[in-house]
Amino acid sequence: xxxxxxxxxxxxxxxxxxxxxxxxxxxxxxxxxxxxxxxxxxxxxxxx
Numbered sequence: 001x002x003x004x005x006x007x008x009x010x011x012x013x014x015x016x017x018x019x020x021x022x023x024x025x026x027x028x029x030x031x032x033x034x035x036x037x038x039x040x041x042x043x044x045x046x047x048x
């Protein structure tokens with residue numbers, strides 16, 4: 001569902017429009033999807 005939220009946001013949909021399209025989502029779920037995707041995108045430096 002994270003990819004669905006990101007796709008909708010990339011298509012310039014508002015949180016309210018996303019929730020209207022996917023009523024099982026909440027604003028908290030949209031924020032959680034953004035936080036999760038941000039965590040995945042973090043660059044990590046591994047010192048060996």
